[in-house]
Amino acid sequence: MGMTLTQKILAAHAGLDQVKAGQLINAKLDIVLGNDITTPVAINEFEKAGFDSVFDKEHIAIVLDHFVPNKDIKSATQSKQCRTFANKYDILNFYDVGEMGIEHALLPEKGIVTAGDCVIGADSHTCTYGALGAFSTGVGSTDMAAGMATGMAWFKVPAAIRFVLTGSLPERVSGKDLILSIIGQIGVDGALYKSMEFTGPGVASLSMEDRLCVCNMAIEAGAKNGIFPVDDVTKAYLAGRSQRTPVYYEADPDAEYEQTIEIDLSKLVPTVSYPHLPENTHPASEGGDIKIDQVVIGSCTNGRLEDMEAAYNILKGKHIAKGVRGIIIPATMAVYKECIRRGWTEAFIDAGCIVSTPTCGPCLGGYMGILAEGERCVSTTNRNFVGRMGHVKSEVYLASPATAAASALTGVITDPRTV
Numbered sequence: 001m002g003m004t005l006t007q008k009i010l011a012a013h014a015g016l017d018q019v020k021a022g023q024l025i026n027a028k029l030d031i032v033l034g035n036d037i038t039t040p041v042a043i044n045e046f047e048k049a050g051f052d053s054v055f056d057k058e059h060i061a062i063v064l065d066h067f068v069p070n071k072d073i074k075s076a077t078q079s080k081q082c083r084t085f086a087n088k089y090d091i092l093n094f095y096d097v098g099e100m101g102i103e104h105a106l107l108p109e110k111g112i113v114t115a116g117d118c119v120i121g122a123d124s125h126t127c128t129y130g131a132l133g134a135f136s137t138g139v140g141s142t143d144m145a146a147g148m149a150t151g152m153a154w155f156k157v158p159a160a161i162r163f164v165l166t167g168s169l170p171e172r173v174s175g176k177d178l179i180l181s182i183i184g185q186i187g188v189d190g191a192l193y194k195s196m197e198f199t200g201p202g203v204a205s206l207s208m209e210d211r212l213c214v215c216n217m218a219i220e221a222g223a224k225n226g227i228f229p230v231d232d233v234t235k236a237y238l239a240g241r242s243q244r245t246p247v248y249y250e251a252d253p254d255a256e257y258e259q260t261i262e263i264d265l266s267k268l269v270p271t272v273s274y275p276h277l278p279e280n281t282h283p284a285s286e287g288g289d290i291k292i293d294q295v296v297i298g299s300c301t302n303g304r305l306e307d308m309e310a311a312y313n314i315l316k317g318k319h320i321a322k323g324v325r326g327i328i329i330p331a332t333m334a335v336y337k338e339c340i341r342r343g344w345t346e347a348f349i350d351a352g353c354i355v356s357t358p359t360c361g362p363c364l365g366g367y368m369g370i371l372a373e374g375e376r377c378v379s380t381t382n383r384n385f386v387g388r389m390g391h392v393k394s395e396v397y398l399a400s401p402a403t404a405a406a407s408a409l410t411g412v413i414t415d416p417r418t419v
Contacts, residue, residue: 002252004160005227006195009135009249013118021159021256029059030134030244031113032147033121035103036064040081041141042122046148054089055151061093061112062086063103066360068096071367101332101358104128104216104300108208109332114238115230116247120144120153125300125382127218130227131211133234133248137225158224160195161186162257165202167266172416174310175210176302176380176400179217180271182263184281192222194258197251199229202265208237209306216301217382220278270415272378273398276386284403287413294325294377295408296389297401298356299363302380303331305338307401312344314405314419315351321411326353327369329361353408365389371396378407 003011003018011019013027034042039062054060062082067075079096086094093112100106104125107113113129119136120126122144129136139153147153163182169175183190196218198211206214211228218226228234230248238246270284297303297311308330320326328348330336336358339345345355362369363381371377371390376397379389384396399407402416409419 001256002254004195004197004255004257005229005249005251006135006160006197006225007157008251009116009118010155010157012249019157021157023157024154025157026152026154027118029120029147029151029153030117031059031061031119032144033061033063033103033107033119033123033126034144035066035123036068036075036079036082037066038122038141038144039085040078042144042148043081043085045142045145049145049149051149054148057090058092059151060091060148061107062091063095063106064097064100065102065358066364067366068100068359069357099333102300102303102360105304105331108132108212109334111238111241111243114242114244114246115234116249120147124219125216127223127225128212128216128300130215130218130225131208132238133228133230135225135227138219158193158195159258160197161191162260163196163198164200164260164262165198165265166200166262167202167264168205169265169268172402173268173270174400174402175206175213177268177271178210178265179214180273180278180281180398181268183217183221183278184271184273186221188220188277188279189222191218193224196221196223196226198226203228204231204233205265207306208233209304212304213301217278220382270400270403270417272403272413273384275384275395275397278384278398284399284413285415290376290397290413291411292324292378292407292413293375294327294369294371295404296327296329296362296369296377296379296381297404298329298331299360299381300331301382302401303329303335305335307380308335308339308344310401311405312347314402314409314416315353316347318351318409320352320408324408324411325369326351326408327356327362328353329356329368330358332358362389378404378413380404
């Protein structure tokens, strides 16, 4: 039996001719990633185990993004521990205030991850990099510590679900609407420890930003990873960007999939996940009676340039509704600068929004937009669990940048095709 795309990458990194679902393997790592919350725990485990060197200073990435610029003494202490470790071991891909961005937007942008890589990160949304044709998955801080020291990690080879995409997305419908629709269809455990593998003629119509968003939220369906095949869109994105030579793998024609799901992109509509699970999806057009207090546009899911453009195209020359707080967070410094250069930042401010330096901020209830009891937020982030963005009696509605921007204008959940 042939291998899926994920299995091909894992076999190569394990030095094996073939692997199959359920098999336990040890694989070489191309990148080990941590952030300001998870890296301190990994450092403690690294030192407790008696390690005194890293496997490769060029293949470890530490990005301070969750509570940076530091919001309090605890976050400042955590960041200081990361800085000390990075200096001690001369970690080359270390990103702090002024250079940092949200990790899962920054690593692809900088070319730190590339096609064919095997990547672990002590953050659940590390699965983002499957958009580049890489295997990437989130792990615990102990595994991160071992990875930094040895350059190896163990995996149980995942089985796969194949998503065959046809058609192309309608206007003001994006990759966020695609992945929310999928999660609404299969549930938050519908791909538990599976590889979500996207294929079909519709893939070619998806931008890299769409693909990064889709893979980012694979974990919200319980998946081990999400992955797209390498095509001309991938190669164009990687050209002149990758720090290493990309390696292209393809699934075998006789690869085994536990399930095949066909999706016609042209039939998708702007979609919103209601509290308190990403699977609780509804068309945005049904939300007109849901009054909101806040909108957040940003995060590792939807803080890239195309996301900023979608928001700009709706907000330009207009003003958000009275009583709505609009928070816009470009995911990296490069995105931030480009927004300024194109005049989008000024348009956002004129529309009544604030524009933040890159940070995860309110996504995980950190800072820059915490919700009070009874407040509702339409957010382009990836989770809407109880208390995710503040008070346990607040509500988060997940949506695309276009839907979030449209909702900011009206003060209620709004289909972006109607504004």
